[in-house]
Amino acid sequence: MHTMDAVLDTFSNSSVYRGRFAPSPTGPLHFGSLVTAVGSYLDARSHNGEWRVRIEDLDPPREVPGAARDMLVLLEKLGMEWDGEVVYQSQRHDLYRAALAQLKKETLIYPCFCSRKEVAASKLTGIDGPIYPGTCRKARDNGQNNQQQKRSAMRVTTDNRRIKLVDRVQGFLSQRIGQDIGDFTLRRTDGVFAYQLAVVVDDADQHITHVVRGSDLLDSTPRQIFLQQLLKYPVPVYMHLPLATNRRGEKLSKQTFAAPVSQFDVLSQLVAALRFLGQNPPQALHDSNLETFWQWAVQHWRTDRIPISSAPVSFFIK
Known part of the structure; x- marks a missing residue:
């Protein structure tokens, strides 16, 4: 059975990095989802690693028709290229x-x-x-x-x-x-x-080594490690990003009427996500193109600059 320290040492000393972005198709991507996508993507690419996309469509009554397709289209417009085939939880029962x-x-x-x-x-x-x-x-x-x-x-x-x-x-x-x-x-x-079961099985089956996601899932992680121990799966390295909130301090979500990420002017939204993650992008990046943006963002990705606590989105979107 794996211990946490042993697994952390294994992944820390390994040249293999495989991360993932795993949204639920309950509505369009909002700024909070964008932060998670950007953070997981940059962490993978800065390690010369793979970045997989998994659609977590476990609960059909909560799923919005067409949401999964729209998410993938938006990721492409944002210049985010994933590795391998997109995986759907609904096909993995x-x-x-x-x-x-x-x-x-x-x-x-x-x-x-x-x-x-x-x-x-x-x-x-x-x-x-x-x-x-x-x-x-x-x-x-x-x-x-x-x-x-x-x-x-x-x-x-x-x-x-x-x-x-x-x-x-x-x-x-x-x-x-x-x-x-x-x-x-x-x-x-x-x-x-x-x-809790599906995410553990999927991460193990896809050989995910690093999980980057929102801090709303932090308290769930020990449950997942517990299941990984029971099932004798390796434990990924975890990084939980701060949550994007509205002015009332509520997590951005469908329930709090979070505005969707626009398919137009994607560069300014990407720069805002970088700023939210504490990466201090230069002003010149606002006037660049997607290729230049991603080159700079990958090269300058610093996890030690990521803030711990949540923050209102209005401070970062101008």
Whole structure:
């Protein structure tokens, strides 16, 4: 089984770098998505590495028709070239089922029939809200047949091991999964695979060595490392970027009516993303072209300049 220090040493000493950008097609890309795309792209290219694109379309009811296609078109207009074929999570269910089967074989998951209301009524609270009290874990040997299990959620059995993470921007993070999170869901009652499972399986299958994404996912990372340990997958190197917010301090999203990235005047938006990431682009870059922009940005990429905390987008878009 991999330890975090061993894996970090492995990737740090390796000449291979493979990163990825993995948006969800729930709407058009906004400035926050652009920051993640730019940050992950520059980190990969500055290491002479690969940059993959994965569409995380796990949840069909939340998907906006045409959003995935529009994202890819926009990335092309931004001058961002990805390596390999675009991967869609909706086409990878067999991989997720195989991972669940492996965990089931090792008696590490169990069916859960509790409603959201029952879970919410738990008096246990962790960093992500109510902690599942383990009701169905205690009843796991009650002889439920396969047909009944298909109508249930599937939860992973957690323990009190301490998961440690040294994030390249956010620094040290430590969680006890059992105490801070509890047994979390890997497949919902409606059959939809949970993000935590899918992202771990996909990163391992695609041989992703470095994950660069928004800091809203920082607290999820120990859960993913926990699953990587259970499934005996290597642990990528993580870097969580600051979140772009509106003037009220809310994360940019579809729910907060974030404006989409325009397909026109893309250069000024790219420069704004660089400024947001603390890279101090020169004024002359505003009047350049995409080729010159990316050459400068890759050559001058400095992760030690990336701020830790979130910031309003209005400070960076003029």
